[in-house]
Amino acid sequence: MERPVTYIDDSSSIPAMAGGARVEDYLTLLKPRVMSLVVFTALVGMLVAPGGINPILGLIAIVCIAIGAGASGALNMWYDADIDAIMSRTRNRPIPAGRVTPEESLVFGVVLAVFSVVLLGLATNWVAGAFLAFTIFFYAVIYTMWLKRATPQNIVIGGAAGAFPPMVGWAAVTGTLSWESFALFLIIFLWTPPHFWALALYKQGDYGAAGIPMMPNVAGEASTNRQIVAYSVLLALSSLLPVALGFSSWIYGIVATLTGLGFVYLAVRLWRQPAGTEMRRAARALFTFSLSYLFVLFLGLLTDHIALQMGVL
Amino acid sequence: MTMVAQQDGGKLQPAMTPEQEAIYKARRRRRSIALAIALTVFAVTFYVLTIVKMGPALFDRAL
Numbered sequence: 001m002e003r004p005v006t007y008i009d010d011s012s013s014i015p016a017m018a019g020g021a022r023v024e025d026y027l028t029l030l031k032p033r034v035m036s037l038v039v040f041t042a043l044v045g046m047l048v049a050p051g052g053i054n055p056i057l058g059l060i061a062i063v064c065i066a067i068g069a070g071a072s073g074a075l076n077m078w079y080d081a082d083i084d085a086i087m088s089r090t091r092n093r094p095i096p097a098g099r100v101t102p103e104e105s106l107v108f109g110v111v112l113a114v115f116s117v118v119l120l121g122l123a124t125n126w127v128a129g130a131f132l133a134f135t136i137f138f139y140a141v142i143y144t145m146w147l148k149r150a151t152p153q154n155i156v157i158g159g160a161a162g163a164f165p166p167m168v169g170w171a172a173v174t175g176t177l178s179w180e181s182f183a184l185f186l187i188i189f190l191w192t193p194p195h196f197w198a199l200a201l202y203k204q205g206d207y208g209a210a211g212i213p214m215m216p217n218v219a220g221e222a223s224t225n226r227q228i229v230a231y232s233v234l235l236a237l238s239s240l241l242p243v244a245l246g247f248s249s250w251i252y253g254i255v256a257t258l259t260g261l262g263f264v265y266l267a268v269r270l271w272r273q274p275a276g277t278e279m280r281r282a283a284r285a286l287f288t289f290s291l292s293y294l295f296v297l298f299l300g301l302l303t304d305h306i307a308l309q310m311g312v313l
Numbered sequence: 314m315t316m317v318a319q320q321d322g323g324k325l326q327p328a329m330t331p332e333q334e335a336i337y338k339a340r341r342r343r344r345s346i347a348l349a350i351a352l353t354v355f356a357v358t359f360y361v362l363t364i365v366k367m368g369p370a371l372f373d374r375a376l
Contacts, residue, residue, distance in 0.1 A: 022340050023347045056365050060358060115355075123362055 021104065025094040029077055029105055030070030030112075037294065038069040038165045044298040045166030045184055048247060048305045049173035057123050061172040064120035065165055067112050068132045072161070074109030075140035078102050080148075083210040089203060109140070120172065128172040135164040149211065152218040159192030160185075166298075183241035188294065190235040194228045194267060195290040201225075201270075201283035221279065225271040228286070232267035236260030239297060248304045255300030259293050 042065045046058060053061070077084065077095055085096035094100035113136045121129025143158030151157075163185045170181035193215075200207055200214040201224060207214040215224045239256040242248040266286040273279040329337060 020337055020340060021344070023343050026344075026347075054365055056361060060362060063358075119358070119362075123366075 021094065021100045025099045026108060028094050029074040029100065029108060031073030031076075032070075034073060034162075035066050035069045038162070039066045040295065041184070041188060041298055042066075042165035042169035044302050045169030045181060046173050047169075047302060049170040049181070051173055053124070053173045058172070060123040061120055061128065061169070064116045064123065065132060065168055065172075068116035068120070068136050069165070071109045071112035071116060072136050072139040074105050074112065075136075076144045078105040078109060079140070079144050081105075083149075083212060086210040087203075087206040089206060113140075120168075124172040125175045127175050127177070128168055131164065131168050131171050131177075135161055135168060138164070149213070152213045152215045154213065155196040155215075156193050159189055159196075162192060163188035180242070180245055180247050183238070183245055186238045186241065187235065187297065190231055190238050191290065191294055193231045194235065194263075195287065197224050197228050198270070198283045198287035198290060202280040202287075221275050225267075225273075225279075229264070229267045229271050232264045236264050242301060248301055249308060251307055252300045252304035255304075256297060259296055259300075262289065263293055 039062060043062055046053065046061065077093055080090075081093075081095040081102055084090035084093050090096070095102055095105055113133075117129050117133040117136070120132050139158070139161035143154065143161055147154040147158050166184035166188070167177055167181045170184070171177055197215050200216050201221065204214070204216050208217045215227065219227075236256075237260075239260050240253065243250075243253045243256070263286075266282070266289050270279065270282040270286050273282045
């Protein structure tokens with residue numbers, strides 16, 4: 001039986017079909033940029049945790065956490081392929097672009113999830129393994145399948161998934177969860193809403209077209225800006241918790257204070273802008289700053305810890 | 314561009330030109346190599362993990 005099939009002509013590519021994916025497409029499914037932040041925060045959680053871990057086991061644990069994060073990304077792309085095809089930022093992802101089939105992404109994600117959880121449990125302890133499994137479940141099911149399309153609080157609650165990795169890293173070393181690890185969780189948890197809402201403010205059209213109830217589309221720009229300021233203040237305060245809880249010193253305290261003030265300043269500047277091009281520019285500035293903010297903050301925590309360990313402080 | 318489809322393993326697949334088939338095979342080969350590397354790393358990881366977890370006890374046994 002023969003019948004005509006139409007597809008986009010591209011002489012450098014092959015028709016969208018099972019088995020036509022490049023290795024790079026599978027790597028894209030893992031969301032490498034998100035993974036890099038997860039790896040870094042988990043590594044810091046692991047290094048600042050009391051006690052120690054065999055370096056080889058620590059390396060295996062970090063790889064497991066990275067693969068677990070990648071599995072979450074693949075499952076997210078599998079479920080969100082329909083809305084990814086609508087948004088300019090995501091329409092070139094492997095599934096909507098037709099380079100990987102949804103089934104391939106689903107199997108890839110599930111296999112990696114099981115592999116990462118089992119290996120982390122065997123390498124370190126089952127508290128860490130179970131917590132990694134819960135993190136993958138939270139991101140893929142609670143956030144992606146449920147909250148993302150249901151409520152403008154999607155990124156607030158769902159942000160917990162991105163905040164768990166330092167706790168997983170901490171648990172890999174100690175076998176327990178503590179208030180110190182919760183402080184690291186809280187910082188990333190409170191960072192997530194202003195980070196994503198700043199992005200949503202200048203990508204509103206995209207999210208609106210895809211039917212995702214992001215805060216700017218549902219509550220309006222003014223309300224979103226007020227909430228961004230509130231979360232930024234809470235973030236700046238919570239970033240001082242490691243000092244208050246006594247597991248970091250003045251080096252981190254200075255970094256947290258300066259970066260926190262910068263975050264709040266950009267949030268307030270965004271809030272004071274009238275709607276329009278200037279506001280979108282301010283939103284972009286906050287989004288860009290928020291990307292480096294978390295990296296600098298956790299780098300400060302790590303530097304502080306190393307200085308304490310070496311007896312410099 | 315309209316192309317003629319063909320039956321392939323019970324599924325309707327778009328027919329490929331010789332150039333596209335060459336790209337398809339090259340990608341399949343690269344995926345196979347990547348999978349082989351991943352499986353090797355997995356096996357080595359388990360081996361190293363076993364050695365590290367067992368530690369000196371690995372060699373502490375009656376001969």
